[in-house]
Amino acid sequence: MGFSTVCAAVLATGASLGPAAARPLVPAERRYIPYDDVLPACDDPAVFERIQGRFHDREAEFWNTGLDILGFGKVAEIGYKTNGLDYIPRRYCTARAYLNDEKSHQVSYSINEDLGIIGFGFGVEWCVDGLDRNDAYAPNCKMARP
Template identity: 55%
Template sequence: MKRIFVCLAALLVFAASAHAAGIIVPAEERYSPYTGVLPACDDPGVLSTISDRFAQKETEFWNSSIRLAGFDRVREIGYRANGVAYIPRRYCVARSVDGDGKFRPVIYNIGEDLGMIGWGYGVEWCVIGLDRNHAYEPACSVLRPFAARYLGQAALRARY
């Protein structure tokens, strides 16, 4: 009887230590699995979402007529860069041109199941220099992968 009790106690101790170690379960294996399939950075639907929402924000909140006319130099800077235990995200950067011909860097990420009421992909974006409410400060770095947040802003501005 004592052996059974000792074995059960040891089993509970080992189970508790394994739980405390924080075993990482990939997001695809959870009760609500993710597929990890996201649109590309240069997907027309993603870029039009950014343009439309930017125009709406500038008109409604800032009484401005600035519009994003197009994008170039679109590239991916990370995919699931924060780890497999988090919601799948694709991190992107592009250069936008507005109606006045000014070029501005745009940082955005595309997240799985972050659309309206958790259906479809969601896009979070920030135009450097036009984050007037400072939601993604400094210089929109909050939308970058965690490791890339501390890279020099001058290098980004020089490139885009």
């Protein structure tokens, strides 16, 4: 058996198994334990409270800067389920955060279903552009966006 015969056999087997080996696409709402597909809007006060609270805690306890977010503006949704229908539902947003040092920064955040405390409620992942000091969402909060 020559090299070309083996290669032909491998290719033929791979071509016949292609569709069968593919991962099934089951929308998240139709799973055995489905997601409800109910997420707060980008400008929901509960979302902003979580971002403000966690930002305050991080800046006070870890970086010792005293920075606080005073408010938000220019809120926009930039993606919804952009990872695919069979993934955890996520709403991607951006907003302008106004800080107590009289500066404003772009905030990129996602609202995620069932990623709250112990998997209940919604979760929020966020990044303040220019203040991601440990580069968790580097570069410039790009990894917090779709």
